[in-house]
């Protein structure tokens with residue numbers, strides 16, 4: 001079964017529903033090219049600057065944040081229901097302590113347009129290059145959102161990744 005190119009927005013509903021139900025798997029690599037997977041529950045594919053952009057929010061405390069600051073590329077992988085337990089685990093353990101690709105037998109398939117691999121077992125993939133990033137400032141945030149989402153002040157960096165390739169299981 002192959003994976004075919006899709007319009008970046010043709011699977012948006014499925015992508016967002018999977019993100020809400022269990023999370024998506026964000027992959028970034030270390031300077032040696034070793035991949036790490038992290039679960040994300042917030043983000044969206046959309047249009048900015050006349051380009052298809054996948055927006056993700058990554059807290060500074062994540063190992064993934066360190067990797068993104070270095071490589072400037074990432075892939076977003078839409079998991080099938082069968083990976084639910086792996087997705088949950090990638091959302092609690094850090095790549096600083098464990099090789100999550102090895103732990104879950106994830107297959108690192110080379111990206112088509114970026115140096116970051118995709119996870120072969122997932123059904124959908126977005127390959128992205130960071131074209132803008134910004135760190136959240138408390139002074140600009142609705143106080144209610146601060147209290148609800150950032151009681152410890154662990155703000156996100158928001159990464160805007162231009163979608164260079166998008167493909168889905170046939």
Ligand SMILES: Cc1cc2nc3c(=O)[nH]c(=O)nc-3n(C[C@H](O)[C@H](O)[C@H](O)COP(=O)(O)O)c2cc1C
Pocket residue numbers: 022023036037038039040041042043057058059061062063064065087088090091092093094095096
């Ligand atoms: C369902 C779910 C959604 C999550 N969404 C995000 C997110 O959008 N941004 C974020 O920074 N952390 C999010 N997390 C937490 C990270 O996935 C978690 O801290 C992970 O262990 C970080 O991995 P790393 O240190 O290898 O980067 C989420 C966790 C779960 C379980």
